[in-house]
Amino acid sequence: MQTLRRRVLETKRRLLRRPHTVSVFLELDDPYSYLLACYLPALADCYKVQVRYFLTEIASDDNRPRADMLAAYAEQDCRRVAAELGLPFLDRGNAPPVEYRRAIIDVLARDSGSFPGPLLEAISMYWRGDSEGMARRVAGERLTGAGEKLLASNQKRLSGMGHYNSAMLHYGGEWYWGVDRLHYLTERLDELGLRRETASGSAFASIRLAMQVSLPVTPPAAAKGLPPLEYFHSFRSPYSYLGLQRVFEIADAFSLELRIRPVLPMIGRGLPLPNRKLRYIGEDASREGRRLGVPFGEFADPAGRGVERCMAVFCYALAEKRERDFVINAGKAIWASGTDVASDKGMRKVTGRTGLFWPEVLAAMQHEEWRSMAEANRESMDETGTWGVPTIRLGDFVVWGQDRCWLLVRHLEELCDTGEGILI
Numbered sequence: 001m002q003t004l005r006r007r008v009l010e011t012k013r014r015l016l017r018r019p020h021t022v023s024v025f026l027e028l029d030d031p032y033s034y035l036l037a038c039y040l041p042a043l044a045d046c047y048k049v050q051v052r053y054f055l056t057e058i059a060s061d062d063n064r065p066r067a068d069m070l071a072a073y074a075e076q077d078c079r080r081v082a083a084e085l086g087l088p089f090l091d092r093g094n095a096p097p098v099e100y101r102r103a104i105i106d107v108l109a110r111d112s113g114s115f116p117g118p119l120l121e122a123i124s125m126y127w128r129g130d131s132e133g134m135a136r137r138v139a140g141e142r143l144t145g146a147g148e149k150l151l152a153s154n155q156k157r158l159s160g161m162g163h164y165n166s167a168m169l170h171y172g173g174e175w176y177w178g179v180d181r182l183h184y185l186t187e188r189l190d191e192l193g194l195r196r197e198t199a200s201g202s203a204f205a206s207i208r209l210a211m212q213v214s215l216p217v218t219p220p221a222a223a224k225g226l227p228p229l230e231y232f233h234s235f236r237s238p239y240s241y242l243g244l245q246r247v248f249e250i251a252d253a254f255s256l257e258l259r260i261r262p263v264l265p266m267i268g269r270g271l272p273l274p275n276r277k278l279r280y281i282g283e284d285a286s287r288e289g290r291r292l293g294v295p296f297g298e299f300a301d302p303a304g305r306g307v308e309r310c311m312a313v314f315c316y317a318l319a320e321k322r323e324r325d326f327v328i329n330a331g332k333a334i335w336a337s338g339t340d341v342a343s344d345k346g347m348r349k350v351t352g353r354t355g356l357f358w359p360e361v362l363a364a365m366q367h368e369e370w371r372s373m374a375e376a377n378r379e380s381m382d383e384t385g386t387w388g389v390p391t392i393r394l395g396d397f398v399v400w401g402q403d404r405c406w407l408l409v410r411h412l413e414e415l416c417d418t419g420e421g422i423l424i
Helices: 004-016 031-037 041-048 067-085 099-110 116-127 133-139 145-161 176-193 202-211 221-225 238-253 275-292 303-321 323-336 346-356 358-364 369-382 402-416
Strands: 021-027 049-056 167-169 174-176 227-231 260-264 393-396 399-400
Touching: 021 031, 021 067, 031 067, 031 116, 031 176, 041 049, 041 176, 041 202, 049 099, 049 116, 049 145, 067 202, 067 346, 067 399, 067 402, 099 116, 099 133, 099 145, 099 176, 167 176, 174 176, 174 275, 176 202, 221 402, 227 238, 227 369, 238 260, 238 275, 238 402, 260 303, 260 323, 260 369, 275 393, 303 323, 303 346, 303 358, 346 358, 393 402, 399 402
Parallel strands: 021 049, 227 260
Antiparallel strands: 021 167, 167 174, 227 393, 393 399
């Protein structure tokens, strides 16, 4: 289906004689935009594409619930990623004053015809903590309101194209988020033969290299004293499902106690999930599933009764020490085979594969103890500074998302390293 859609769009582009165009939406004070911006010059140099830049300001609306919590986590997350990628990141001691923000956006609006230079420079100064550079850039400038108009116009464009977030790239009908999904775009451009003959692509290879990790063959002895690995999971989250097998592998490789902690989905916790966001998540999770080799495809929404039954049966599976098998089998049923877990027929398939006794399953689904478990897990997840799943915690170390498993492994390597690069 994806291949056919791409062929149709490429045929249309050729018939209309349009250039290969990548649209990039960046936000000045979004750290993910900064990380992406560091690689955009290489994208333009490496590929025969026209890159169009748009400065945006994402509202704290239904697409970004708990915006304050997200901002704090995003800075922490990007600081870690930047360190692994060898990129400078904000020194809070030299953070540009807030009043510079509007001034620099006004300046950028005036210079919008000469993007990307001024835009990439401004984002870089902001997130490198170059307050002196920002001061020089806005010296003598007066607020004219041009920046507000530019942001509103670009945000309208982003929305019209079908998205809601910053640090986004768009090419040929598909969206790619930040450095984490940049490889999907470059692979697609490579397939189209758009790489310049003289281009090495080393910048993009360095991202892949940084995010590739190997697990120890035998558990390091130093891992014995480590705290439990906690995995906050939602049965309605495709990313939670996609991360399960990798987290199992990591826990086993380091001989960690793994605690799976189910929470209600966003809609069950009073958090909105707009259709536009839901659609992008589905498309993104599908390609992530293909990359990871995790079965993914036909979806049966478990919202409501399906989730509640899964939570109740999880408590029974946990008592039987079959919680790993249950969450995997439930995930495959929901996200790969389109099985309705709200029905007895569907749930019986899942629990049969898990090795659970059906009469006991029926009894478990009549109990309400899972509600207190779910609430305790939600409160604990909130304490980590995140509101989304999957959230992964090891002591004080917290990452959010199945695509941060590599950072978890890097952290474990540091905890178990002798100082000579040897895990003990």
